[in-house]
Amino acid sequence: MKKSKKKIVITCCFVFIFIISLLVSLFQISKSRDFQFFGKLVKSTETNEKKIALTFDDGPTENTQEILKVLNVLDVKATFFLCGIGIEARKEDAAAIASNGHGIGNHSYSHKRMIGVSYNFCKEEIEKTNRLIREVGYKGEIYFRPPYFKKLFMLPLYLQNSNITAVTCDVEPETYLGYNASPNELANNVIDNIKSGSIILLHPMYKAENTLIAIEKIVMTLKEKGYTFCTVEELLKLYDKNQ
Ligand SMILES: [Zn+2]
Numbered sequence: 489m490k491k492s493k494k495k496i497v498i499t500c501c502f503v504f505i506f507i508i509s510l511l512v513s514l515f516q517i518s519k520s521r522d523f524q525f526f527g528k529l530v531k532s533t534e535t536n537e538k539k540i541a542l543t544f545d546d547g548p549t550e551n552t553q554e555i556l557k558v559l560n561v562l563d564v565k566a567t568f569f570l571c572g573i574g575i576e577a578r579k580e581d582a583a584a585i586a587s588n589g590h591g592i593g594n595h596s597y598s599h600k601r602m603i604g605v606s607y608n609f610c611k612e613e614i615e616k617t618n619r620l621i622r623e624v625g626y627k628g629e630i631y632f633r634p635p636y637f638k639k640l641f642m643l644p645l646y647l648q649n650s651n652i653t654a655v656t657c658d659v660e661p662e663t664y665l666g667y668n669a670s671p672n673e674l675a676n677n678v679i680d681n682i683k684s685g686s687i688i689l690l691h692p693m694y695k696a697e698n699t700l701i702a703i704e705k706i707v708m709t710l711k712e713k714g715y716t717f718c719t720v721e722e723l724l725k726l727y728d729k730n731q
Contacts, residue, residue: 547694594632
């Protein structure tokens with residue numbers, strides 16, 4: 489091979505490796521729980537107080553009333569990240585979440601992955617859902633959780649411009665154990681990984697039975713260990729107060 493040809497091949501290899509590395513890095517960033525390119529993102533808070541937040545994604549669905557019943561018996565307030573499309577279909581359930589004193593967050597309108605989408609798509613998805621959340625009577629601050637935690641450039645840019653905080657989580661048992669995990673496995677994973685200021689994510693809107701039983705064990709065990717459950721808004725305001 490001629491010297492100049494060899495040089496071209498080596499350069500092409502370097503460019504190829506660089507592009508692959510860049511794509512892999514962007515993929516990792518797109519699903520990161522603790523980093524985004526613009527705006528504020530929170531996965532847990534720094535606090536010495538034993539306060540934690542229980543959060544649920546998706547819905548509302550036909551399981552909402554059962555979830556509210558369990559939380560009511562346990563005397564716990566949680567935060568529900570709802571989709572606009574779900575609120576439109578079940579306004580009464582969304583209103584019941586608000587009137588029971590739980591937090592409501594925005595989980596987009598359609599639950600589409602928000603990467604490779606335009607700025608306006610993000611704006612419409614979030615603003616439409618925020619309007620629906622207000623319509624059902626929720627008065628607290630509205631945080632945003634990206635579907636599948638996917639975000640890259642346009643979504644964080646819109647969130648920054650709109651002063652909306654993105655909230656992920658630091659304890660997510662279903663991600664590691666799968667959705668068929670037993671209530672005990674789910675609960676033990678939360679109990680083993682919890683710390684003051686943690687934000688727990690569960691999905692009782694669709695996989696209700698095991699998760700509902702797990703919620704009971706999680707709450708009872710962690711209360712015995714001295715933890716207090718609060719909404720995401722309370723948890724984040726506590727952090728802001730300590731700054
Ligand atoms: Zn979701």
